[in-house]
Amino acid sequence: MHWLENWLLPPRCVLTGEAAQTRDISSKLVEQWPVPYGVCPQCCEPSFESQTCGACLTRPPAFEKTQVGFYFDKELVDLIHGLKYQSNPAYARILGELLAERLSVDNIDAILAVPLFKTRFRSRGFNQAELIAESMTKSLAIPLIKGAISRVKDTPSQTHLNAKQRRKNLKNAFAVKPDKLVGLKSVALLDDVITTGATMQSLAEQIKQQTEITSIQAWAVAKTK
Numbered sequence: 001m002h003w004l005e006n007w008l009l010p011p012r013c014v015l016t017g018e019a020a021q022t023r024d025i026s027s028k029l030v031e032q033w034p035v036p037y038g039v040c041p042q043c044c045e046p047s048f049e050s051q052t053c054g055a056c057l058t059r060p061p062a063f064e065k066t067q068v069g070f071y072f073d074k075e076l077v078d079l080i081h082g083l084k085y086q087s088n089p090a091y092a093r094i095l096g097e098l099l100a101e102r103l104s105v106d107n108i109d110a111i112l113a114v115p116l117f118k119t120r121f122r123s124r125g126f127n128q129a130e131l132i133a134e135s136m137t138k139s140l141a142i143p144l145i146k147g148a149i150s151r152v153k154d155t156p157s158q159t160h161l162n163a164k165q166r167r168k169n170l171k172n173a174f175a176v177k178p179d180k181l182v183g184l185k186s187v188a189l190l191d192d193v194i195t196t197g198a199t200m201q202s203l204a205e206q207i208k209q210q211t212e213i214t215s216i217q218a219w220a221v222a223k224t225k
Ligand SMILES: [Zn+2]
Pocket: 040, 041, 042, 043, 044, 045, 052, 053, 054, 055, 056, 057
């Protein structure tokens, strides 16, 4: 029935309103969004000839690989802000589909969405990362495991903090329920945006300490430059 629906109700770009092709976001816009290139495979920071960077060699993060769809730039910022601050959960489906297309996925047993602190979850009504992950499970056929990780420390806006302060702020910020992760060896942590990677580091560190999981990837729709 999908073709009939498309014929009767052609998809429209949620941002520009113009007729779109297969998805309700203009592919002309998406093609112009900058994509990380020449970056370290482990942390996604710029590196020489896309090799593992000095920082990762000296102090390896608790996650082995970072994959992001785009840089946090252009209209993608509107989509992510629209999802989080204007309660447009439908944007999560688009973001999930766009990210799923760009990932190279093998050997991932499950996806875990980076959790929100309970007061933030209550005021927003949803966890944007979990909604994006739900959309991705459809195209990637990897299960999303809910309730295995939670945020036990409120870390309000970290935008004014540098990388070191963020790491300190995030120490033991999460709680892990190992019984929900039994039998898993390799997982992907999903967030909407990666800034310094401090959240992923803290979470990955705690997961590896408390479970049998040996391999963790950090996934996000976008990375700040
Ligand atoms: Zn690196």
